[in-house]
Amino acid sequence: MRVQVAIIGAGPSGLILGQLLAKAGIDAVILEAHTPDYVLGRIRAGVLEQVCIDLLDEAGVGERMHREGLPHHGIELLIGGLRHRIDLHGLTGGKQVMIYGQTELTRDLMDARAKAGLATVYEAKEVAVSGFDTDHPRVSYLKDGVRHEIACDFIAGCDGFHGVCRASVPKESLRTFERVYPFGWLGLLSDTPPVCDELIYAKSERGFALCSMRSHTRSRYYVQVPLTEKVENWSDDRFWDELRARLDAPAAAALVTGPSLEKSIAPLRSFVAEPMRFGRMFLAGDAAHIVPPTGAKGLNLAASDVRTLGHALIAFYGGSTDGIERYSERCLRRIWKAERFSWWMTNLLHRFPDTPPFEQRALEAELDYVVHSLAGRTTLAENYVGLPFED
Ligand code: RFL
Ligand code: PHB
Secondary structure, eight states, rough: OOOEEEEEEHHHHHHHHHHHHHHHTTTEEEOSSSSSHHHHHHHOEEEOOHHHHHHHHTTOOHHHHHHHEEEOOOEEEEEEEEEEEOOHHHHTTOEEEEEEEEEHHHHHHHHHHHHHOEEETTTTTEEEEEESSSSOEEEEEETTTTTEEEEEEEEOOOOTTTTTHHHHHHHGGGGEEEEEEEEEEEEEEEOOOOOSSSSEEETTTTTTEEEESSSSSSHHHHHHTTTTTOGGGOOHHHHHHHHHTSSSSHHHHHHOOOOEEEEEEEEEEEEEEEEETTTTTEEEEGGGGOOOGGGHHHHHHHHHHHHHHHHHHHHHHOOHHHHHHHHHHHHHHHHHHHHHHHHHHHHHHHOOOOOOOOHHHHHHHHHHHHHHHHHHHHHHHHHHOOOOOOO
C-alpha cells in the first residue's frame, strides 16, 4: 500500500489531522491499536478553546458541537470557602470556552471519516515506523495475524504518550522535560445535573476538587487523591462525601448524587519532548507533550499541533517546505506557554504533601492576588481561553 501520509493513532489528534488532509485532497490512512469502542470509552477532556472550535469547523465536523455544546463565559474559583468568579468573557474581550466532551468530539470525527469512506485500520498491532530519516518512510503493522507494509511521504505520530513513534526516535535526537506530581485525580461521571452552571475549581484543606459537566444532565467531578489510592477503594458514596466536604455550603447542599457511569484515577504529569519533527516523521498531541488537566489544555494543544501540521503538509504539496521545517519551533512556542500555565494552576490549587510553611503562605498570597487583582484575573482568563496563534 502507498499513501501520502500515514497517521498513527485515532485519538483526537489523528482524527482531526485525517479530516484536514482529506478536505485538502491528501491521501492518508490511520492506524489505531484499539477498537473504536475502546477509544470512545476513555472519558477525558471537556473544555474546548476557540482555537479548537474553529479547527473543528474548518475540518467540517463542528455542526453537532455548536448544537449541543455549552458555551461558558466564566469559571468559579473556590478558595478557603469563598467563591471568586473569573469572568472569562469580560476579561478577554468577548472570548469563551465550549463544554463538549472528548467522547462526543471523537464520535463526530469517526462518523465523518466513516461517511467519507476514508481508510482507518482499527486493531492494528505491532505498528513499526522506519526510514523517516530518508525520503521514503515506511510503516508496518499486523492485522488479523497478517503483516502489512505501507510506503508513504510522511508519518504523523498521533499515538499518545505511550505510543510507538516517539519511542522509535534515537535517544540522542530527543530531549525530554518532565515533572511528575505526587497525586492524581479521581474522576466520576454521572447522569445528574451539574451542581453549578459554571465549572468550580476548589482548593480546600482536604485537597483540590473540580466540578465539571458534559451537559445539563451529565456531570463530571474530580477530587485530588494520593498516587497510592486505588479506585476499588472508592465507593460512589465515599466519592460523593469527599467531594461535598471540599465544597462550600451552597454547593454541598445543591449537589445531586447518583450512580457512577465511570470512575477512574489519572496521574498528573507535565512532559515535553523536543523537537517534534524527525526528518519525515512528526509528533503531535500527547505523543509529544502532557499537561496536568488543571488548565484544560491537553486536547486543545493537540488540536493546535495538528492545525499547524495539517497546514504545513498542505503547503508542502502546494510546493512550500517552510511549514514542515518550522513545525516543531512553531508548536513548541505555544506548548511551553500552556505547560507553564497548567503547572502554575496545578501548583496554586492543589495541596502538596511537603510544601514548606513559607512557600505555603507565599502560594496563598499569590492566589489572593490573582483573584483580587484585575491584572491577576486577566492573566488567568487569557491563558484559560487559549492564547492566540503567533505565526
Ligand atoms: P490520545 O487521545 O491518547 O490518542 C492516541 C491514540 O493512539 C493510539 N495508539 C496507537 N495506535 C497504533 N499503534 C500504537 N503503537 C499506538 N499507541 C497508541 C491510542 O490507542 C489512542 O487511540 O492522544 P491525542 O490524540 O494526542 O489526544 C490528546 C488528548 O486525548 C488529551 O490531551 C486530553 O484528553 C487531555 N485532557 C484534557 N484536555 C483538554 O484540552 N481539556 C480538558 O478538559 C482535559 N481534561 C484530559 C482531561 C485528560 C485526562 N486524562 C485521563 C489523562 C481530563 C483527564 C482526566
Ligand atoms: C473535564 O470536564 O473533564 C475537565 C474540565 C476542566 C479541566 C479538566 C477536566 O480543567
